[in-house]
Amino acid sequence: MMRERVTHLGAVAANRIEAVGSMTRFGGLILAAVARPPMRLNSLVREIYDTGVLSLAIILTSGLAVGMVLGLQGYNTLVRFGAESSLGAVVGLTLIRELGPVLTGLLVTGRAGSAATAEIGAMVATEQMDGLRLMSIDPIHFVIMPKAIALMIVMPLLSALFIVLSIAGGYLVGVQLLGLDGGAYLSSLENNVSFADDIVGSLLKSWIFGALVGLIATYRGYMAARNAAGVSRATTSTVVTASVCILLFDYVITALWGV
């Protein structure tokens, strides 16, 4: 009984390690595809539109809502210590350093990452990828690479928009609703946010999350079983794996570089 459990555990661990190796190799193939002409600029622009522009509504709405909640909670907490004039810094730093990149990563995973997996998985199931291979067109170069690169490009941009809208949401609640001085809100934000440490770090974090979501979403789709259930499983797996990876990498990046 004990021996069977250990054997099972070993098999599970070996499978996981093999999957990580396979995903890393897949990432290498994407990078190699980037360096190989043609550039696929039209596909890239279309993917940026699909993953970026079509995600704007959910990113902007969520950003505004998160900022309003942060403004309300922050004001109610800070007012106990007579420090409500620091609301701008609290809202800004929380969003720029942490919540902006992480929440944008999770939202993009749910919207664009899952869509990328489903589309690629459906192409695998309906033999479209095989059709490309038969025409000697590399599916990684033609389909996968533009999707993965588009996610890497749009993630920092969406995160920046999320943060701007959130700060505006905090301003709306703190200044317009609760009567805090507008100048105090903005000056505390300006005085406490460092471009080099906070903003560049935030964009770097988003870029890493974009690369993670791009890799996981495309890999899961490409490896999906050739049926509807397989595509469904791959899509779920993308959302779960990418979300957990974003949270884990967030800790690692913060611990290593203090971003």
Next chain:
Amino acid sequence: MTGSVDSSSTTPAAGEASVALNDVCLSFGDRPVLNRVTCSFPTGAVSVLMGGSGTGKSTTLRVIAGLVAPNSGSVRVAGREIVGLREFELATTREQLGMLFQNGALLDSMTVFDNIALPLRERTDYSEEKIRSEVHQRIEAVGLADVDDLLPGELSGGMLKRVALARAIVLDPAILLCDEPFSGLDPPNVLRIEALLVRLSKQLGLTVIITSHHVESSRRMGEHVTLLFPEESLSGTTAELDALGDPRVAEFLGAAPV
């Protein structure tokens, strides 16, 4: 025969079959799919690959196309051994292949014109004008018109197969693989596709290999029929197969027409 041609050659030697499988075995996990399959398909003829469900007809086509690598055995396509070749090494052999997939395998996001033009844009340096002319020639050859701007989702089953066929022949392949080209089609469309394949084979000298369950079609168009059974494969004309008196053949092909 298979050992007599240089492995880098891309054209079959005189009298050699376009495609020859020898002792091919393939398993998916623990499940054997192809068990020592040996068969060949003559150059310039329409061959039909038949067999019960699960005997590996579609897998055989995928092996010939190099989309799946067998566990063992030899596969020669257009005079070249393809087993063991890497993806980029298969490119020269695939230049000689066109494939009509069971569900068309057209790219959903592209129009009919762009789907057919795709191999020309990717594999040749033709001008857009030349591409337009080539695409329209193929659309006409498969009996369609005014479909350029339609998406695959807007086509009927028969039209979808014909567009996929147009894409499969746009690079003038020497060998055309057709996976269940008649599945899901009504009788008039079956006859239309059947006539189209025979005409293309005759006009272009194509070697056509079809997987099918359609006994009537196979009898009508198959100059050469291969029957796949779990333990062996039998090949010949339908008359030759009928003459074998094998009960498995009789069960599959039905009584020979009088």
